[in-house]
Amino acid sequence: MADNAPLVIIGTGLAGYNLAKEFRKLDTERPLLMISADDGRFYSKPLLSTGFAKGKDADELAMQDAATMAEQLNAKVLTGVQVSAIDPASRTLTVEGRSQPYSDLVLATGAEVRSLPWREALGERLLSINDLGDYGRFRAALKGRNKVVIVGAGLIGCEFANDLRLGGFEVTVVASDPWLMPQLLPEAAAAAVQSKLEELGVRFYLGCAIESIALEADGLRVRLDSGTELVADQGLSAIGLAPRAALAEAAGLAVGRGVQVDRQLRSSDPHIYALGDCAEVAGLNLMYVMPLMTAARALAKTLSGTPTELSYPAMPIMVKTPACPLVVTPPLSSAEGSWQCSGEGSDVRAVFVDGSGQLHGYALTGAAVAEKLQLTRELPAWLG
Numbered sequence: 001m002a003d004n005a006p007l008v009i010i011g012t013g014l015a016g017y018n019l020a021k022e023f024r025k026l027d028t029e030r031p032l033l034m035i036s037a038d039d040g041r042f043y044s045k046p047l048l049s050t051g052f053a054k055g056k057d058a059d060e061l062a063m064q065d066a067a068t069m070a071e072q073l074n075a076k077v078l079t080g081v082q083v084s085a086i087d088p089a090s091r092t093l094t095v096e097g098r099s100q101p102y103s104d105l106v107l108a109t110g111a112e113v114r115s116l117p118w119r120e121a122l123g124e125r126l127l128s129i130n131d132l133g134d135y136g137r138f139r140a141a142l143k144g145r146n147k148v149v150i151v152g153a154g155l156i157g158c159e160f161a162n163d164l165r166l167g168g169f170e171v172t173v174v175a176s177d178p179w180l181m182p183q184l185l186p187e188a189a190a191a192a193v194q195s196k197l198e199e200l201g202v203r204f205y206l207g208c209a210i211e212s213i214a215l216e217a218d219g220l221r222v223r224l225d226s227g228t229e230l231v232a233d234q235g236l237s238a239i240g241l242a243p244r245a246a247l248a249e250a251a252g253l254a255v256g257r258g259v260q261v262d263r264q265l266r267s268s269d270p271h272i273y274a275l276g277d278c279a280e281v282a283g284l285n286l287m288y289v290m291p292l293m294t295a296a297r298a299l300a301k302t303l304s305g306t307p308t309e310l311s312y313p314a315m316p317i318m319v320k321t322p323a324c325p326l327v328v329t330p331p332l333s334s335a336e337g338s339w340q341c342s343g344e345g346s347d348v349r350a351v352f353v354d355g356s357g358q359l360h361g362y363a364l365t366g367a368a369v370a371e372k373l374q375l376t377r378e379l380p381a382w383l384g
């Protein structure tokens with residue numbers, strides 16, 4: 001490793017940039033290099049699923065360009081380039097065929113969308129939105145079109161259903177799931193959200209497998225296993241995300257659901273760290289903003305010379321379905337217990353409790369959202 005090798009962060013999403021900001025509060029001098037496959041603009045990814053209601057294009061959602069970020073962070077920011085390999089033994093990266101040394105390396109490579117088998121053949125007619133560039137492409141593809149079919153009824157599919165409808169589009173959601181957001185919600189809470197979205201005009205086909213999606217005229221024809229056929233102008237695929245860990249895996253690092261790191265965010269190599277969507281921190285892969293902000297603060301301390309263990313409180317997720325306010329703190333997969341649901345109409349209070357009455361998670365819809373603070377106080381820490 002060269003003597004003056006920089007600290008290198010791969011990724012300029014919320015994880016990469018927030019880490020850099022926190023790090024610069026503690027260390028203004030150490031050379032810092034950030035490398036991104038995208039254009040390095042700083043933006044808040046959660047705003048991508050509220051942009052249609054607000055009529056905002058990609059440029060309006062971008063908060064800073066890469067050059068401004070570089071200046072503010074006293075960093076070099078390389079954009080539009082892929083890191084293709086990591087060699088932990090020599091502490092070097094391969095970037096566009098060139099070798100780049102690092103002193104410490106942080107992986108903030110995010111997650112990639114899972115693809116439907118018809119994706120390639122359908123080109124611009126079936127897209128996913130997982131970054132600002134995708135959002136711009138989807139908006140361009142939607143010009144002059146009205147009927148959108150969303151494949152997937154998870155958090156992202158539901159948020160876009162609400163947002164596109166508010167933006168004036170005709171929206172149909174198709175999913176093999178039995179109810180909305182089944183990884184997060186019990187059926188009663190999901191039913192409340194579904195009925196409010198239906199009141200807004202969103203149509204749902206749940207529990208259906210897609211047999212085929214084909215180009216037709218200037219749009220799409222979607223055939224479901226129930227025999228139903230749907231016609232749409234544009235498709236949005238939202239069938240889930242997987243941590244982007246191939247680079248780490250090829251370098252011989254321990255990878256499970258994501259890049260496996262300990263509570264100091266350190267991987268199986270002592271000079272390589274990971275945070276954000278790509279990381280599995282002490283067994284938890286949490287693809288949300290609050291966990292990565294907490295991780296960025298802890299890792300900044302470790303990288304500036306104060307080894308710091310990460311703690312996670314239980315962190316509520318505010319789902320952006322304004323048709324039906326929804327807040328959820330899902331139970332960790334290790335928690336044992338069951339959902340208990342009460343409430344009326346669209347105001348559902350669902351709590352996940354174990355045999356001794358200890359609360360492990362909740363989902364609140366409509367007016368029941370008011371109980372968020374009280375219930376959050378009763379939850380055990382995710383990483384105490």
Ligand SMILES: Cc1cc2nc3c(=O)[nH]c(=O)nc-3n(C[C@H](O)[C@H](O)[C@H](O)COP(=O)(O)OP(=O)(O)OC[C@H]3O[C@@H](n4cnc5c(N)ncnc54)[C@H](O)[C@@H]3O)c2cc1C
Pocket residue numbers: 010011012013014015016035036037038045046047048049081082083084108109110111129130131156244247275276277278286287288289290292317318319320
């Ligand atoms: C539509 C949408 C709405 C959301 N809403 C919410 C919400 O309301 N609340 C919430 O908590 N969370 C929400 N999330 C999740 C949240 O936005 C993510 O958890 C977070 O933004 C992930 O940030 P990241 O930096 O880990 O990943 P990313 O933002 O994906 O950044 C990854 C970076 O790594 C770079 N990269 C990857 N591989 C390479 C390589 N080989 N070489 C160079 N660069 C590379 C990419 O170019 C990119 O810059 C939402 C997600 C989406 C998609």
